Amino acid sequence: MATRTALTAVLNEKPITAKSGPTRENDMSERDKTHPYLKSLYAQLESRRIGRRDFLRTATLLGMSAGAAYSIAGISPGLISSALAQTPRKGGTLRIAARLGDIKDPHTYSWGQGAFIRQSLEYLTLTGIDNVTRPLLLEKWEASPDLKTWTLRIRRDAKWHSGRPLIADDVIWNLKRALDPKTGSATVGLMAGYLLERYDTGEVDDKGKAKFSRRLWDANAIEKVDDYTVRLNAKVPNLAVPEHLFHHQLFMLDPADGGEFKVGANFTGSYQLVSYEQGKRAVMQARPSYWGGAPHVQTLEFLDLGDNASAAMAALAAGQIDAWPAVDNSSLDAVKTLKDVNVYEAQTANTGAVRVRPEAKPFDDPRVRKAMRLAIDCKSVLDLGIAGLGSVGEHHLVSKSHPDYGPIPALQYDPGAAKKLLAEAGYPNGIDSEVYLKSAPAWESQVVQSMVEQWREAGIRIKMNPVPSTQYWEVWKKVPVGFTDWNHRPLGIMLLGLCFRTGASWNESGYSNPQFDRLLIEAEGKLDINERKAAMGKLQTILLEDGPIIQPVFRSIFSAYHKRVKNFTMHPTNYYWYKDVWLET
Amino acid sequence: MLRFVVRRLGQTIVTLLAASFLVFVLVESSPGTVARKMLGPFASTEQVQMLYESLHLDDPLMLRYVRWLGVLTGVVADPLGDPALKLGFRDQRGERYFGNFGFSTQMKQPVSDVLWERLGNSLLLAALAVAVIIPLALAMGMVAAINEGSVVDRAVTVLGTVLASVPEFASGVILVSILVVTLGWLPGTSPLLPSGRWPVYIQFILPVAVLALFVTAYVARFVRTAFVEVLATPYIRTAILKGLPPRSVIFGHAFRNAMIAPFTVILLQVNWLLSGVVVTEVVFAYPGIGRLLLEAALFGDIAVIEAATLVAVFLATLTQFIGDIGYMLLNPRIRL
Numbered sequence: 001m002a003t004r005t006a007l008t009a010v011l012n013e014k015p016i017t018a019k020s021g022p023t024r025e026n027d028m029s030e031r032d033k034t035h036p037y038l039k040s041l042y043a044q045l046e047s048r049r050i051g052r053r054d055f056l057r058t059a060t061l062l063g064m065s066a067g068a069a070y071s072i073a074g075i076s077p078g079l080i081s082s083a084l085a086q087t088p089r090k091g092g093t094l095r096i097a098a099r100l101g102d103i104k105d106p107h108t109y110s111w112g113q114g115a116f117i118r119q120s121l122e123y124l125t126l127t128g129i130d131n132v133t134r135p136l137l138l139e140k141w142e143a144s145p146d147l148k149t150w151t152l153r154i155r156r157d158a159k160w161h162s163g164r165p166l167i168a169d170d171v172i173w174n175l176k177r178a179l180d181p182k183t184g185s186a187t188v189g190l191m192a193g194y195l196l197e198r199y200d201t202g203e204v205d206d207k208g209k210a211k212f213s214r215r216l217w218d219a220n221a222i223e224k225v226d227d228y229t230v231r232l233n234a235k236v237p238n239l240a241v242p243e244h245l246f247h248h249q250l251f252m253l254d255p256a257d258g259g260e261f262k263v264g265a266n267f268t269g270s271y272q273l274v275s276y277e278q279g280k281r282a283v284m285q286a287r288p289s290y291w292g293g294a295p296h297v298q299t300l301e302f303l304d305l306g307d308n309a310s311a312a313m314a315a316l317a318a319g320q321i322d323a324w325p326a327v328d329n330s331s332l333d334a335v336k337t338l339k340d341v342n343v344y345e346a347q348t349a350n351t352g353a354v355r356v357r358p359e360a361k362p363f364d365d366p367r368v369r370k371a372m373r374l375a376i377d378c379k380s381v382l383d384l385g386i387a388g389l390g391s392v393g394e395h396h397l398v399s400k401s402h403p404d405y406g407p408i409p410a411l412q413y414d415p416g417a418a419k420k421l422l423a424e425a426g427y428p429n430g431i432d433s434e435v436y437l438k439s440a441p442a443w444e445s446q447v448v449q450s451m452v453e454q455w456r457e458a459g460i461r462i463k464m465n466p467v468p469s470t471q472y473w474e475v476w477k478k479v480p481v482g483f484t485d486w487n488h489r490p491l492g493i494m495l496l497g498l499c500f501r502t503g504a505s506w507n508e509s510g511y512s513n514p515q516f517d518r519l520l521i522e523a524e525g526k527l528d529i530n531e532r533k534a535a536m537g538k539l540q541t542i543l544l545e546d547g548p549i550i551q552p553v554f555r556s557i558f559s560a561y562h563k564r565v566k567n568f569t570m571h572p573t574n575y576y577w578y579k580d581v582w583l584e585t
Numbered sequence: 586m587l588r589f590v591v592r593r594l595g596q597t598i599v600t601l602l603a604a605s606f607l608v609f610v611l612v613e614s615s616p617g618t619v620a621r622k623m624l625g626p627f628a629s630t631e632q633v634q635m636l637y638e639s640l641h642l643d644d645p646l647m648l649r650y651v652r653w654l655g656v657l658t659g660v661v662a663d664p665l666g667d668p669a670l671k672l673g674f675r676d677q678r679g680e681r682y683f684g685n686f687g688f689s690t691q692m693k694q695p696v697s698d699v700l701w702e703r704l705g706n707s708l709l710l711a712a713l714a715v716a717v718i719i720p721l722a723l724a725m726g727m728v729a730a731i732n733e734g735s736v737v738d739r740a741v742t743v744l745g746t747v748l749a750s751v752p753e754f755a756s757g758v759i760l761v762s763i764l765v766v767t768l769g770w771l772p773g774t775s776p777l778l779p780s781g782r783w784p785v786y787i788q789f790i791l792p793v794a795v796l797a798l799f800v801t802a803y804v805a806r807f808v809r810t811a812f813v814e815v816l817a818t819p820y821i822r823t824a825i826l827k828g829l830p831p832r833s834v835i836f837g838h839a840f841r842n843a844m845i846a847p848f849t850v851i852l853l854q855v856n857w858l859l860s861g862v863v864v865t866e867v868v869f870a871y872p873g874i875g876r877l878l879l880e881a882a883l884f885g886d887i888a889v890i891e892a893a894t895l896v897a898v899f900l901a902t903l904t905q906f907i908g909d910i911g912y913m914l915l916n917p918r919i920r921l
Contacts, residue, residue: 102693278692280872281778303776310758311870314773317766320783
């Protein structure tokens with residue numbers, strides 16, 4: 001009955017009392033208008049046409065607070081761990097192994113740099129370990145019924161370190177800067193589909209070809225409504241906007257700093273960077289006036305121990321560091337033997353896939369591509385390639401842990417059928433080729449090695465060509481066969497859009513299938529979860545039959561923390577925040 | 586003597602020029618452009634091209650080399666420091682000064698900001714290692730030579746062969762697993778920052794131990810061989826027959842002559858300790874010039890590679906020079 005009350009409250013636009021749910025998010029005002037689809041969504045939940053997790057994700061994306069959504073779905077968030085039963089201790093120093101590269105330009109960070117800056121700089125939203133996206137610097141958001149207009153309401157209590165409130169002008173400045181191709185942020189690729197357009201710059205390059213760039217599709221695409229409200233006016237519908245605002249580079253910086261971050265720069269987060277020695281050490285101090293409450297640990301000290309896993313391992317063993325956030329697979333067994341250390345695992349959609357370019361023989365024939373999938377026993381690649389530390393893939397990048405996974409039967413391992421298909425395609429004696437891959441990290445070579453062995457049995461003779469990673473990124477979109485790793489993303493459809501849409505900048509295989517593109521746009525704008533899953537199922541089926549990739553496994557990732565570090569939870573992106581963590585004496 | 590010094594200085598400059606030019610050519614032929622490495626895998630081709638041009642990487646090799654020489658000698662300013670490029674490169678020392686190694690494209694700061702500190706750390710590590718290696722190697726070698734054929738001699742020889750054939754990355758890991766992981770006596774890495782309960786000076790023990798294990802045994806074998814030879818010469822026999830005490834025979838008569846060959850080996854090892862201890866520095870995350878050079882080489886950071894190479898070549902010629910002076914002192918028959 002509690003669920004009914006909460007929903008009624010939401011839909012009748014009345015404030016919810018704190019009693020109705022376990023989290024403080026319920027305290028937030030729900031008075032603003034709600035998305036009309038929420039009623040239908042609730043009806044689907046009631047009639048069991050959609051699952052609770054599905055309800056949660058869509059309801060929160062449409063602007064319902066996570067607390068309300070959880071209480072309606074009738075499940076506990078499970079985020080507030082039992083550790084809260086103890087009283088957090090204030091103070092202490094937490095030492096963390098990290099690579100300390102150049103930190104000047106947060107909007108262009110690679111994954112590594114953002115890791116520790118995330119204690120200081122914040123996003124507008126936050127996708128939690130439960131795949132549910134919550135407002136962070138936003139108080140809430142609202143989507144129009146057609147999913148084209150997104151109204152972002154900024155928290156009134158979010159303050160910069162300088163004491164100034166965060167206002168719409170700040171948010172707009174950051175969005176526009178990240179979306180300017182000159183900045184060089186990957187945010188452009190993520191949001192280009194609905195906020196940007198391609199245009200002819202009027203200039204020509206050395207070869208006389210016209211230079212194209214991207215700009216906002218409309219002058220009003222990012223609109224200021226008032227000091228605390230920003231509106232995104234998209235050209236096509238998109239449900240995942242709040243998830244995109246959690247993009248790893250989309251930090252909110254103070255426009256006064258001109259996009260540069262350094263010691264002394266303004267920030268909204270829970271820790272202040274007080275010293276930074278590149279390649280050596282960074283120190284952060286707790287910010288008592290943090291709008292979300294002062295953090296427990298007083299000092300964070302990040303040490304750069306290089307790329308060598310044995311250095312981090314030895315430092316952890318000797319108590320020189322308390323945290324090793326990215327444990328190398330090869331050190332995992334050793335780390336597990338340390339008695340004062342907890343190893344955390346996150347099952348993720350982090351993966352790697354062999355992809356072929358269908359433009360040339362023999363890969364122009366879909367039968368050859370399917371044969372390459374049929375010849376792989378994913379379970380055995382999982383065991384041999386990554387020592388079972390993950391789960392089996394299904395050759396379409398969408399994981400069962402993705403909320404939009406379309407339930408279709410997986411392709412079964414069948415080397416006989418693979419041989420038959422090859423023969424039908426005109427290759428009775430098999431095919432020969434060469435796969436480019438990065439020489440490090442080691443798991444990539446091991447996965448490819450086990451795939452190559454299995455292919456050989458089906459007459460697919462592929463030679464391995466490992467190259468240094470910097471060299472690989474020069475050729476990754478050109479080589480006929482390549483192995484590329486893909487980071488975890490909360491939605492399967494995000495990956496499909498990045499990797500397989502015709503002309504997408506990360507479409508490394510040059511795959512182009514009009515039917516696929518059409519279904520993809522349809523799926524991106526689908527609100528109904530079952531309809532979206534059905535659309536995803538169709539997309540996945542196309543990839544199984546016709547697609548350019550062979551993707552046998554998803555990986556788990558690991559991090560190691562000293563046992564005195566309390567209340568740590570591991571995020572599937574391996575992002576970490578230390579504001580809720582405390583240290584036991 | 587003065588002529589010798591001037592001649593040697595001239596040779597050094599030629600060697601430095603040749604080495605720096607070779608490095609330029611080699612880095613040029615390594616795969617992947619610096620622009621791509623700076624921007625990361627997901628930057629667009631146009632972005633890479635723009636940076637490539639603003640870094641002046643499309644200039645001819647010779648032009649870039651001459652410009653680099655000009656920057657180093659303080660004649661011209663590094664074009665990368667131009668604020669119009671918006672690369673954010675700025676040098677507090679000014680635009681032009683002698684010894685300007687330019688900007689590191691990987692670390693996006695002046696090479697001088699990192700180089701000298703790293704070099705100092707490596708020199709400290711080398712000095713500590715030498716301070717352990719030389720007395721230990723001399724003692725082991727001399728004891729073995731004096732007791733030639735005895736159990737002690739055999740033990741030194743066998744131990745020496747075994748230790749000298751265990752590479753540093755193996756001995757490093759073995760020492761860490763025993764002394765750090767199992768016994769918990771020592772810190773496992775040496776970032777030279779106070780970390781946990783370990784003061785900085787304790788962090789030197791393991792890297793120095795790894796280097797000493799590797800080098801001592803090797804040098805000791807040379808010392809032994811040289812001593813055995815000298816001890817068999819007639820003048821030593823005479824000295825012994827004259828009834829001189831053994832201490833006087835060894836240190837007064839044999840030592841100087843026996844040291845010529847080991848001295849060369851020791852100098853070569855010092856040279857290696859100063860710039861070639863990449864593996865030890867990486868294993869222990871020691872902030873020295875070897876680790877700097879490795880990371881720069883993997884990235885293609887030409888300014889850092891050039892700087893580190895020049896320093897290494899300079900140190901090599903310097904130790905050679907010291908070696909020549911040392912020969913003169915050890916053997917009066919050598920005149921410079």
